[in-house]
Structure formats: C-alpha cells, structure tokens
Amino acid sequence: MAKRSIVPFGPQHPVLPEPVHLDLILEDETVVGAVPSIGFIHRGLEKLVEKRDFKQYVYIAERVCGICSCGHGLGYCEAVEQVMGIEVPDRARYLRTIWVEMSRVHSHLLWLGLLADAMGFESLYMESWRLREKILDMFDETTGGRIIHSVNCVGGVQKDMDSTMLQHILQAIDDIRGEMKPVVETFMQDYTVQSRLKGSGILTKEDATALGAAGPVLRASGISYDARRLGYAAYGDLTMEPITAAEGDSYARCKVRLKELFQSFDLIREAIGKIPDGPISVPVKGNPSGEFFMRIEQPRGEAIYYVKGSGTKYLDRFRMRTPTTSNIPALVEMLKGCQLADVPLLILTIDPCVSCTER
C-alpha cells in the first residue's frame, strides 16, 4: 500500500512567479488530488468602481495585472461602450487591435520563457525574453509605457500611431519572426523539452468543457473556441481561425501558444495594412445605464467583463472574470496522476495569473 501524505506547495516556490498555494495529496510520489487556495494578493479593485467615475476606472482596470493590462482596459472600455451605445471610430478599433495583439505576443513570449525556466533551460528562457524586449520597446515608443499602456479610453484611444511607428512595429515583428526559428524548433523538437512536456497533464475534451477551461488550455484540448471570432475591436474585419490541438497535454498547450504567436504576427500585419485614416475617439456624453457582459480573448484565455450602471457617473458593479479563475479547476484535474516533480511545470502550462484572479 502506497503511503499517503499531504505536501504544501507554494505560495512561494522557486519556479513559480505567482502566489498560488496547493495542498498536494500524494501517494508516494504520485499526486492523487490537490486543493488550490489563493487569496494572498486580494486588493478589492472591483469595489473601487463605486468610488471612481467610469472614465477614470479605465486606469484602474488596466492596473489589475501587468501582463494582461492592455486587454483589461480594452474589455472594460468595450463593455461600457456597449452599455452606452457608443460607436468607436474605425481607426481606434484598428489601433486597439494592434496593441492587443502586440500584448499577446509579449505575453506568449513571457510564458515561453517561464516554461523554459521551469524546465531549467536557462538559455532558452533568456532567448525568449530577449525577443520579448523588442515588443516592449515598441510599446514604449507608441504608448509611452512598457507594461501599462494607458491608451484605451471610453470612446476610442488616447494616442495615435503615425506611419513611422507602424513601420517600426512591422520591422520588430519581422525581426522576431526571423529569430523565432531556433526557439520554435527547440520547444517543439528538442528531446529534453519533449520528454518534459509530452503526455503530461492530459486534459480531455470532455473535461475541458465540464471544468470550464479557457483560452489556450481549452483549445489545446481540441475545442475550437476563440472569443476574437466574435468580432470586437477590428477582429470582424480580419481573417483568423482558432488554433487547436487534439492531444490536450502540456506539449499541445505549448504548441497552441507558439502557433498563436505567428497568428498574432499575421494579424498585426493585416491590421497595419488595412488601417483607415480618421479620428481616434468620439466624445462621450451622459452616463452609462444598463448592463453588459463583454467577452474578449486575452492572451491567457477568454475574459469576461460585466458592467452595470444606473445612470450616474459611478458604476454599480464591475466584474472581471479572468482566464486563470476558470483554469484553476482544470489545473486540479490535470495534476491528478502526475509526479510531484512535474507539478510546477503543469501549473505553468495554464499560464496562471493570480493577480488577475484575485483583483
């Protein structure tokens, strides 16, 4: 009979950048169950919506998390615009799309780096982050901030990009695409990487739906769902198909994210090619009254923004359901049956962002 023991894991762990705690139930070295707990960085930012007016809250929504910042701002603005019936100018829709896709590139490169780091592949980690730096430089040039961009506002965007900036972005993307080749080959074909990723943490198609997984985790289990297909921002004018993989293991999740990187490059190129001239914002009159559930595809998965207003400048309720909240139950399922040594890597494959989860 195997010996049963409970090992506390996290919130501080050498490979884990996120404060999530797990009580791992082990039989010898095999995990048979896990109880997740969060709550180390709860800040109550949703409540702050009652004290800041709805135009100001964009800045707070953006600061919920560093990596998903651009998308949070976009999701909040789109939700408020839907409630108020504001039609955003075309140029603003395209600018939003370009920035959000750039943030997907930087988020996925960051994740690839962290994954390599969790496997102990330091040089691959450094390489991913070196490439990510090019995107951050472009953010710095176009928005004035590397991580927090503060470009979205209710009714459009605050800053425009001139043609030199758009050219620089295209140049940066081409550079990264060229230099990605050895990185992609290593993640997909290297013997050591494959031995850590292949066949571990399998999430079946049925479980993925039943446990409400989101984003790349859902798509890696063979479900073709990408909220960008809903056509918010300028996605309605661009061509894209959700990227899926059938296996549902860590390797599939890595593959989906790598392919999404290249999909983002194509989307940025297409958006820059199609971007129309014109105004970048419309004046906002009145206060929001009504409610709306907005779905957008964050780099980590589908995020839901709920806005409820009653005609005053302070909203009644703002709710943000971030992808990690939905992916934690899926993670618990993935962990069952894995080895203790694989736990950190599996936690990383859902791309956890606890700061978003707790808000």
Next chain:
Amino acid sequence: MMEDKTRVFTFAGRVLKNLFQKPATVQYPFQPAEYPERMRGHVEIKIEDCICCGLCVRSCPSQAISVDRKAGTWTIGRFDCVQCGSCVLACPKKCLTMEKGYTEPDIAKKSETFTKPKEEEKPEAASGGIPVLDAEKCVYCTLCAKKCPQEAIRVDRKEKTWALDEEKCVQCGICASACPKHALSMQSI
C-alpha cells in the same frame, strides 16, 4: 517547423552564437538609458498657466494631486502618482505634461509643491473670474453648459434663461472659449 520530430542539441547553434556576440543588454547606469519621445515618466506643470481649477485633482485615479486655491499651490505626491496621464488629458489650460524620466527612488514618500507666481493674482481676460453673460448676444445654444466640466451652468432653451452656480464654477474659462457667439466673458468678482 512545428512537426513532431525529435532532435538533440537543437539550441546549440544559438548558444554558440551567444558566446561570441555582443551582450543584448546595456551597461546601465554607466551607459544611460534612452527614453522614447512619448514616455510617461513624470508629470510636469507650467505653474504660470495653472488656474487652480482642481480638475486634475478630481481626474486622478490614485489621488496623488492636491490643489490649494487660496494659496495658489499645486502639489503632487510623486510616489502616489501612477503615471496614467489622466490629469494631462483633463487640464483645460494644457499646463500639465508627461515628461521623460522617472522619479528617483527615495527612503520616504516625497511630494512636490509648485506655487503660482504672486503677480498672477490680477485677473486677466481669458482666465480667472467667473463667466458673465451678454444676454443680447446669447442664442441659448446650451454649448457652454455641455462643455462645462463642473456642470455649473444651466441653460433653458425654451425659457431663455442662463444661470451660473458660482459655488461649482472653477473659473476655467472653457465656456467662454466654447461660446460660438462670444457672449460670455470672464470677469473677476
């Protein structure tokens, strides 16, 4: 590129290249960082143009700014500021700007106070004072009421009335510059 082959030493080429390449990082602080034009580093104020209207105070999501209208001072808590640029957008006089360069680290939270030069006390044509209506010119278009950031002006088209709430007025002069008929002038009380 993505097919499921298995190979070894896939990254060796890149690693060898790295050995003989210049580092990707720079020797900061010996080599100073180059900031782009749009960088949101810290807020600067042209205090001569400031009319102490307090719109920046209300627009600041982190409540880093305070304004004392009597003393004519504008204070920013450098360590509370989150560099969002909300005040820059809100300023009716465009006297706030986002500049390059971050606040230096310190051992205590620091704030910076700017005082308006004293000779500016005298009212001027465009700023200072409250709007006064020239009823003959007014067409009751309500544009001033819509533009007013404080909702201090009430205009009734049917009744042809124009009323100012002096308590709410921050004397920003936006209404006077918005008026298509130039019926409003800023006059000191």
Next chain:
Amino acid sequence: MDYKSEIRKITTAEFFPAVVRMKAENWRLSQICAVSVEHGYEMSYSFCLDKEYRMVTLRLEIGEDEIVASITQIYPCAFIQENEAAELFGVKIEHIDPDYGDRLYRIDEATPFKKKE
C-alpha cells in the same frame, strides 16, 4: 455569432433544473457574478456554447437571507466563484464543495462588497 449575452430571468424553483439542462446540453460554465441590489442579491450564471459562440446568462434574484444551493454538484468548477460570492457579498450558498468558509481571500473584514458606497 452573437456578440451579446442573452439574460434569462429565472426563479429559485426553476434554477436547478435549468442548470442541469445546461449541463446536459454541454454548455461550459463561464462565470458567476453576484451584485448587491436593494434587499438582496442578483446572481448571474453565464454559460457558453463553444460551437456557436453563444452566451446565456441565468439571472437569479434572491432576498438577503434566502439560501441558494451550490451548483458544484453539477459544475464542480464553480467552487472558486461561488466561494468568492459568499465571502465578498455574503450570499448564502449551501453545500459548496469544497467550502472555504470565508477563507478564500485572506481578508479581515466580513463581506466587504455587500454594502454600496
């Protein structure tokens, strides 16, 4: 592909059968949200049908002391968001599995989101 989420108002009696039907039709639970309203709460349970990109929200209006049954028996993944609603808003949700007993977020104040400011 519908951009909007359809909001269906349901009563407490209809609630459980409706969730079971959602499960049988293979809808994915996408979010649970509590809102404080006068004399009670509004609970919104959103479901997504991935193939059609549809989203349906079941809206349950309950009194302040009314007890709601947890849906973790049907959708086990609901536990985080149900615990959150119970802890931050004070919604009385019964039989959450696992129930964190107001210890999901390590906060000192009880039900900080309940009162409107």
